[in-house]
Each structure stands twice: as structure tokens, then as C-alpha cells.
Amino acid sequence: MKKRTQQLPYKKIGLAGNPNVGKSTIFNALTGLKQHTGNWPGKTVSNASGSYFYHDKEYAIYDLPGTYSLIAHSKEEECARDFVCFENHDGIVIICDAVCLERNLNLVLQTLEITRNAVVVVNLMDEAKKKGIKIDLEKLSFLLGVPVVGTTARSGEGLQELQEKVENISNNQSSAIKIHYSNEIEGAISIVERVLVHKINEKYNARWLALKLLDSDESLIKSIKQYLDKDLLKDEELNKALQDAKGYLSKHHIAIKDLKNKIVSTIILKAELIAKSTVSFEKQDYQKKDRKIDRWITNRYTGIPLMIILLMLVFWITISFANYPSDLLFSFFSHLETYLLSFFKYLSFPSWLIGLLIDGVYRVLTWVISVMLPPMAIFFPLFTLLEDLGYLPRVAFNLDKGFRKCNACGKQALTMCMGFGCNAVGVVGCRIIDSPRERMIAMLTNVFVPCNGRFPTIIAIITMFFVGFQNDIRSSLLNVILLTVTILIGILMTFLMSYILSKTLLKGIPSSFTLELPPYRKPQVFKVIVQSIFNRTLSILGRAVVSAIPAGILIWVLANLKIQDVSILSHITSFLNPIGALMGLDGAILMGFLLGFPANEIVIPIILMIYLSNGSLVEFDNLLALREILVANGWTFLTAINTILFSLMHFPCATTCLTIRKETKSWKWTFLSIMIPLVAGVFICCTITFIVRLLNLI
Amino acid sequence: MKKNELPLHHVSLGEKVIIKKLDTNESIKRRLLDMGMVEGTEVECALVSPFGDPKAYFIRGALIAIRNSDASSILVERVKEEAK
Numbered sequence: 073m074k075k076r077t078q079q080l081p082y083k084k085i086g087l088a089g090n091p092n093v094g095k096s097t098i099f100n101a102l103t104g105l106k107q108h109t110g111n112w113p114g115k116t117v118s119n120a121s122g123s124y125f126y127h128d129k130e131y132a133i134y135d136l137p138g139t140y141s142l143i144a145h146s147k148e149e150e151c152a153r154d155f156v157c158f159e160n161h162d163g164i165v166i167i168c169d170a171v172c173l174e175r176n177l178n179l180v181l182q183t184l185e186i187t188r189n190a191v192v193v194v195n196l197m198d199e200a201k202k203k204g205i206k207i208d209l210e211k212l213s214f215l216l217g218v219p220v221v222g223t224t225a226r227s228g229e230g231l232q233e234l235q236e237k238v239e240n241i242s243n244n245q246s247s248a249i250k251i252h253y254s255n256e257i258e259g260a261i262s263i264v265e266r267v268l269v270h271k272i273n274e275k276y277n278a279r280w281l282a283l284k285l286l287d288s289d290e291s292l293i294k295s296i297k298q299y300l301d302k303d304l305l306k307d308e309e310l311n312k313a314l315q316d317a318k319g320y321l322s323k324h325h326i327a328i329k330d331l332k333n334k335i336v337s338t339i340i341l342k343a344e345l346i347a348k349s350t351v352s353f354e355k356q357d358y359q360k361k362d363r364k365i366d367r368w369i370t371n372r373y374t375g376i377p378l379m380i381i382l383l384m385l386v387f388w389i390t391i392s393f394a395n396y397p398s399d400l401l402f403s404f405f406s407h408l409e410t411y412l413l414s415f416f417k418y419l420s421f422p423s424w425l426i427g428l429l430i431d432g433v434y435r436v437l438t439w440v441i442s443v444m445l446p447p448m449a450i451f452f453p454l455f456t457l458l459e460d461l462g463y464l465p466r467v468a469f470n471l472d473k474g475f476r477k478c479n480a481c482g483k484q485a486l487t488m489c490m491g492f493g494c495n496a497v498g499v500v501g502c503r504i505i506d507s508p509r510e511r512m513i514a515m516l517t518n519v520f521v522p523c524n525g526r527f528p529t530i531i532a533i534i535t536m537f538f539v540g541f542q543n544d545i546r547s548s549l550l551n552v553i554l555l556t557v558t559i560l561i562g563i564l565m566t567f568l569m570s571y572i573l574s575k576t577l578l579k580g581i582p583s584s585f586t587l588e589l590p591p592y593r594k595p596q597v598f599k600v601i602v603q604s605i606f607n608r609t610l611s612i613l614g615r616a617v618v619s620a621i622p623a624g625i626l627i628w629v630l631a632n633l634k635i636q637d638v639s640i641l642s643h644i645t646s647f648l649n650p651i652g653a654l655m656g657l658d659g660a661i662l663m664g665f666l667l668g669f670p671a672n673e674i675v676i677p678i679i680l681m682i683y684l685s686n687g688s689l690v691e692f693d694n695l696l697a698l699r700e701i702l703v704a705n706g707w708t709f710l711t712a713i714n715t716i717l718f719s720l721m722h723f724p725c726a727t728t729c730l731t732i733r734k735e736t737k738s739w740k741w742t743f744l745s746i747m748i749p750l751v752a753g754v755f756i757c758c759t760i761t762f763i764v765r766l767l768n769l770i
Numbered sequence: 771m772k773k774n775e776l777p778l779h780h781v782s783l784g785e786k787v788i789i790k791k792l793d794t795n796e797s798i799k800r801r802l803l804d805m806g807m808v809e810g811t812e813v814e815c816a817l818v819s820p821f822g823d824p825k826a827y828f829i830r831g832a833l834i835a836i837r838n839s840d841a842s843s844i845l846v847e848r849v850k851e852e853a854k
Contacts, residue, residue: 145800175806359816372822460771591833606788
């Protein structure tokens with residue numbers, strides 16, 4: 073967790089809750105920060121913290137990972153449990169989904185077993201109201217013994233009240249509900265608790281720890297060692313008490329291995345009881361509309377085609393709406409270039425500097441802005457809308473069988489979808505996969521889905537070489553189809569590589585898999601658009617700028633430093649040429665990919681720079697002119713196909729590589745994550761080139 | 771297996787059943803318990819994915835996808851028809 077710089081006394085509050093109940097939204101609303109939110113479980117994969125002021129007091133908010141329970145069996149659950157149990161906090165806010173309160177109460181009761189300083193938030197009250205679900209908040213508060221607030225975080229409703237309640241509990245303890253287990257278990261608990269209470273600080277909950285020690289919860293015992301700085305299990309008196317308690321249980325015919333089930337059942341039945349007396353349904357079939365949509369979306373005949381149509385629709389909107397601003401920007405920048413050029417000449421800049429600034433930096437930048445940015449700015453919000461709606465878990469549901477056949481996890485479909493935005497984000501997202509083996513497979517194959525930095529390149533090449541420049545429905549449709557085919561090849565490769573990995577380096581059987589399919593929610597259209605443009609698009613642009621400038625300078629220097637009258641750049645490209653030729657590419661293209669390692673957005677402008685560096689300055693103000701430059705440098709349809717495929721499958725960008733290294737903590741796996749797509753890409757390009765040449769197609 | 775009892779993945783679309791026994795390994799068992807699947811819980815098979823596996827079940831107000839290989843070790847009982 074982040075270290076705080078201020079020394080002011082502040083209150084420390086944890087936000088707990090099931091996955092996908094709007095925790096991030098509440099966190100953002102309270103702290104004014106901008107965590108990315110979306111309608112699928114596991115969105116928040118790393119801890120965030122922020123703060124707000126209320127009545128001149130600072131409240132530091134820690135967004136805990138979303139968990140279904142505190143009986144830790146994953147890293148996320150361990151982290152949430154340790155915060156609730158051992159961290160020196162002033163209160164926990166437990167956030168529930170009003171639409172399925174009963175299931176959420178499980179976590180509420182587990183949390184209240186550990187701490188009494190808690191506020192229960194019943195969020196998504198608007199969704200519940202729409203579905204005719206009524207919740208008696210007062211009664212719920214009475215039954216739980218802690219304050220309860222109903223909120224609709226998206227519109228900010230109830231947040232004021234929440235802050236007030238948080239202030240209250242951080243000052244006074246409430247009398248939270250106590251879970252009563254069967255007499256036998258209670259007896260055993262008290263045997264241990266009596267001893268334990270003298271061994272630990274009073275701020276820790278002896279009753280709960282006693283129960284967990286009885287249950288021999290290994291991960292908790294590890295945490296106790298870490299936080300209390302002593303090994304309780306080495307304490308003789310305590311060990312004796314534990315033995316006594318276990319003896320007591322077995323005398324009453326309760327086996328230790330059944331204890332966990334009994335504990336969990338007691339809590340779940342209690343949750344059921346509380347839900348029954350506080351929740352009422354106006355319509356029994358409140359799920360009907362969702363189910364109807366779901367039947368179509370997951371249907372045997374329509375499920376997969378709908379998925380592809382939706383993907384194509386997103387691409388179609390992206391391509392047709394990106395065209396116009398793209399053309400406009402293109403011609404604007406080429407006009408500006410003429411003025412800049414004469415301005416620089418007026419300032420009598422030396423010609424090398426003008427070359428560096430215009431040919432190098434300016435052209436890369438304007439390419440990124442005019443060709444890459446418009447599709448990104450349209451695709452990203454569209455995709456976020458699908459995410460907000462709750463469609464992505466359905467994709468995972470539909471594709472799970474494929475992943476199971478590859479001995480991988482269905483949640484890989486979710487991380488694959490995140491990869492469309494950015495592969496580095498996709499790799500981090502793999503944390504939602506519990507099995508380390510399946511998580512590794514998902515991380516190593518994420519790069520087969522083209523990210524935002526790559527698919528505008530693919531669109532541009534498709535437009536230039538396969539579709540042409542007519543602005544009619546037919547050509548944009550053709551463009552969409554070709555792009556979709558490219559993406560499907562990427563997805564196919566994901567499956568293939570997952571299969572190969574699970575049969576070789578990452579052998580194993582698929583682990584168990586449960587995935588919640590959340591109810592559909594109306595996306596917040598305006599907010600999504602504003603946030604994705606400002607947060608995502610601009611940050612991608614920033615990254616491209618940062619990597620374009622040094623790359624531009626490097627290319628220019630290489631092109632102008634000469635050895636034996638031939639530029640270093642020509643030496644390098646002619647060295648790479650034979651390898652490129654085997655793959656149906658050329659040395660300049662390979663150089664473009666190599667120098668595009670920091671950011672894939674700049675691959676094509678670098679290739680152009682290399683082509684142009686040897687000739688005179690050519691003006692280009694649209695893709696048509698670009699095509700001519702490429703064709704003049706030997707591009708054929710084969711070069712175009714192979715460039716698209718190599719763009720789909722080469723090495724991950726620098727950011728993604730570093731992220732993989734951070735997530736796997738291993739250079740070996742990072743190296744492999746580079747080699748897998750690279751080998752696949754080289755192999756496929758070589759094969760296609762070989763076949764095309766064999767058949768004398770060009 | 772008694773009459774009326776069957777593994778969860780054999781339950782047909784739209785049918786409601788009661789959980790009798792979780793006969794699974796520890797790791798999946800805990801996941802299922804987290805979702806509130808204790809003995810006696812009513813479960814409805816709500817969705818079948820395009821390739822027949824996994825299926826999604828309606829459990830305590832939430833829709834949960836479970837693979838058939840995992841569901842096969844969950845023993846359930848048909849809710850008796852009230853007419854009889």
C-alpha cells in the first residue's frame with residue numbers, strides 16, 4: 073500500500089465488497105480519483121488509495137480487491153482479509169449489490185465477525201428499483217447492528233449520508249451482529265478464546281482468531297505470524313487449548329474437516345434469513361428481460377455469430393467515423409508542414425536540423441495523431457460501453473469451452489478483450505485467473521490480440537492495399553470484414569498457442585472455474601466518452617510522442633552518418649534485407665518493427681522515414697500518396713499481408729514486456745513471451761511467402 | 771444415487787433443483803460455498819453456452835457459470851411437482 077506523505081492524523085477506512093458491485097465507482101466518487109470501472113467481476117486488480125475531507129477531518133480510503141469471501145483462497149482475498157483483520161483501520165465500508173443482496177450478505181457477515189466498525193452500503197439502488205426489488209434498509213441495519221446506507225453511486229445519491237455514517241463509526245463502535253454456531257462449536261471456540269485473549273493485543277478479535285485456528289486456516293496462520301510478529305502455534309498453552317477444543321469437538325462427532333463447511337453454512341443460512349426478512353420482490357420474474365437477452369446472446373446458433381457481428385459493428389463504426397477526421401488532420405498537417413518548412417528556412421536553421429525536425433519528429437507525430445488517434449478515440453469508448461453493459465463476461469461464457477479444450481481458463485477471454493485496449497493492461501488483468509498455470513498461459517498469449525496501438529496500422533494497410541479509397545458502404549464493409557478476419561486469426565492463434573503451451577511447458581489439467589454473469593446495466597455514455605478520450609487516448613498519444621522523438625532522431629542520424637558513402641541506415645537495412653525477403657518483407661519494415669519496440673504506433677512512420685531518407689523529400693497529404701511511396705519501394709499485396717500478420721504477431725511492446733516481467737517476476741518467462749509471438753509470426757510470414765512464390769502468384 | 775437425484779449438469783434449462791451434496795474437491799468446493807451453494811439451496815439452470823459447456827445457474831439472486839466437469843460432482847434433487 074502507498075506510503076502517505078502527510079503527517080496529519082487521519083482516519084483509515086477500507087472499502088470491501090463482492091466483485092462488480094460498484095466499489096470503484098464509490099471509491100472514485102468519494103476521492104475524486106479516476107479508477108477505470110467496468111461491469112465485470114475482477115475489474116479492480118490492484119489496490120488503490122485516495123482520500124477525502126469531511127468536517128475538516130481527512131479520511132484515507134483503501135479500495136480492497138473485490139472478494140466473495142474472507143476465507144482466503146486467493147491473493148486478493150488474503151489481502152482483503154488481512155486489511156480487515158490486522159490493519160489498524162478506523163472502519164470498513166462493505167459495499168453490496170442491491171440486486172442480489174443475499175449473496176452479498178455472506179461477505180458482510182464474515183466481515184462483521186472480525187470487526188465491529190463497519191458501515192454497510194447497499195449500492196445500485198436504482199437498478200433494484202427498476203427490477204422491483206425493495207429493501208428495508210432500517211430493518212437491515214437493525215438486524216446487522218451496524219449503520220446501513222442505500223446508495224446509487226453513479227449519480228452520487230447517498231454518498232453524503234455514507235460520509236456521515238463513516239464519521240460516526242470511526243468514532244464509536246457499533247454493536248454488530250454476532251454469529252452463533254452450534255453449541256458444540258461455540259464450546260470449542262470458548263476453550264481456545266479463553267487462552268488466546270491473553271496472548272494477543274486487545275484490538276484483535278480473539279473469538280474470530282480462535283475459530284480460524286481451530287479450522288487450521290493455513291494462510292491466516294501465516295498472516296498472524298507476519299502481523300503479530302510471533303508464532304502463536306509455538307505457544308504451549310495455546311496448543312494445549314487447541315488440542316482440548318479439537319478433542320471436545322470429536323467427542324461431539326464433529327470432524328475438523330467438516331468444521332469449515334459448518335462455519336460457512338451457518339453464515340450463509342444466516343444471510344438467507346436476513347435477506348428473507350428485508351428484501352421483497354414486486355415482480356417474481358424481475359430477471360425476465362435479462363434472461364431473454366441472454367438466451368439470444370448465449371444461444372447455440374446465435375451466440376457466436378452475434379459476437380462476431382457485434383465485433384464487426386464496433387469496427388465498422390470505428391473505421392467509418394475515423395475516416396473523416398483522419399483525412400482532415402492529414403491534409404491540415406501537410407499544409408502546416410509547408411509553413412513550418414519555410415519558417416525554419418526563414419530562421420536559417422541548418423538543413424540537418426530541419427531534416428531532423430520535419431522528417432524525423434514532425435512526421436512521426438503527425439502520423440500518430442492523424443492515422444492512429446481517430447480510430448483509438450472511437451474504438452476505445454465503444455469497447456468501454458460494451459464493458460459497462462456487462463457483455464464481456466458473456467463472451468467468456470460463450471468461449472469457455474474452447475479455452476477448456478486448451479486446458480486454459482475461460483476468464484482468459486476477459487483478459488483477451490482487455491488486450492484490445494492495451495496488452496500491458498491485459499497482462500495485469502490476468503490476475504483475475506486463480507490458477508498460476510492458467511494465468512501464465514493467458515499472459516504469454518495476450519499479445520496475439522492487436523492493441524489500440526496496432527490495429528489502426530492494420531486498418532491503414534488494409535485500406536491502402538485491399539480496399540481502396542472510395543468512401544462508400546461497400547469498401548468500408550470490405551475493410552471491416554478483412555479487419556475482423558485479422559482479429560479472428562489473432563484469436564485463433566491465442567487458442568492454438570494456449571493449447572501448445574498447456575501440452576508442453578505449462579502442462580496440467582484445467583482447474584475449476586466459476587464466473588459470475590452480472591446483470592446488464594445501462595452504461596454511462598457521456599462519462600465513458602469523456603473519460604476514455606481524456607485518460608486513455610491522451611496517455612497513448614503521450615507515450616507515442618515520448619518514443620517518437622528519440623526514434624526520429626536516431627533514424628535521422630543513422631541515415632545521415634555515412635560509412636564509405638553509404639549511410640549506416642542503408643547498411644543495416646541491407647543487412648536485414650535477406651531475412652526480410654524470406655518473410656516477404658524487407659529490411660526497412662523489420663527495422664520499423666525493431667525501432668517501434670517502445671510503441672507500436674510508430675512502426676509505419678518509421679518505415680516511411682527509412683524509405684524517404686535516401687531520396688528527396690516527398691510530400692504526402694493522404695493515404696493514397698503513402699501507398700505510392702510504399703509501392704515505389706517494392707510493396708506488393710504479399711508485403712501488405714505479411715506486414716499485417718507480422719504486426720499481429722511479433723514481440724510485445726516495451727511496456728508490455730516490462731509488465732510481464734513485473735507480473736511473472738521472471739526474465740525467463742518474459743523472454744518466452746517475446747519468442748512465442750515472434751517465432752509464430754516469422755514462421756507464418758515465411759510459409760505464406762514460400763507458398764505465394766511457389767505458385768507464382770506474383 | 772436415489773430416484774429424483776442427479777448431478778447438476780444434467781439439469782435441463784429452466785428446471786429448479788435443490789442441492790443435496792457437494793462431492794467435489796476442496797478448491798472448487800470453497801468457491802461454490804462462497805457463492806452460497808450449501809446443501810438445501812435452490813438452484814435453477816438458467817443458461818447453456820453455445821457449445822453446451824459451461825452452463826449458468828441462478829443461485830441466491832446471482833447468475834453463476836459453472837463448467838460441466840465441476841457441476842458433475844454436485845448432487846441435486848428435483849423439486850417435487852406440487853400437483854402430485
